[in-house]
Amino acid sequence: MLAETVCSAVAVAGLGIAGVTAYxxxxxxxxxLAAYSLVPLGLVMTGAVEWAVDTAFSPMAWAGFGVLGGAWLLFIGTRAVERRGGGTRKERKAARAAQDRAVAPAAAAPPLGQQPAARRGSSPATGGSEDFSDIEAILKKHGI
Incomplete structure (x- = not known):
């Protein structure tokens, strides 16, 4: 009853201020201002204020809000764990196996445009000196 009276008084005061502003x-x-001041009056007339007051002083309603908050925390927590790479043991094992299969062949392949030393027809001993000749040519080019 008190909440309805306060809301009605706020609505009347708001309409008074709107009248002065229009003057x-x-x-x-x-x-x-008139639109804002009519909102509390509309809430009183629909019964929303009475429902809100009954809800605010009800221990069962507060327990319900607590349960909803707990559910929200569970949703957020599971989402965070899922993003960090969590999941079931089978999912992690399958993901790790797929990653190993995808990475291993690329790591063993030679760089693009180069062939292994065995295919070039040179022995390992001359392959080493050939690498040094490339370095010597670069150093001579820079005057070192």
Whole structure:
């Protein structure tokens, strides 16, 4: 009963301020103030204020809000674990096996445009000196 009275008083005061604002030729602001001040009156008339007051002082309602909060925390927590790479043991094992299959062949392959030393027809001993000749050519080019 008290909440309905307070909301009605706020609505009347808001409409009074809107009237003064309209008297000062600020019609747009007056219309906006009137709209805001009619909201509490509409809530009183629909019974939403009574429901809100009954809910605010009900221990069962607060327990329900606690349960909803706990459910929300569970949803957020499971989402965070899932993003970090969690999941079942089978899923992690399958993901690790797929990653190993995908990475291993690429790591063993020679760089693009180069062939292994055995295919070039040179022995390992000359392959080493050939690498040094490339380095010597680079150093001579830079004057070292």
């Amino acid at each position: 000062r030729k600020r019609f747009l602001a007056a219309a906006r």
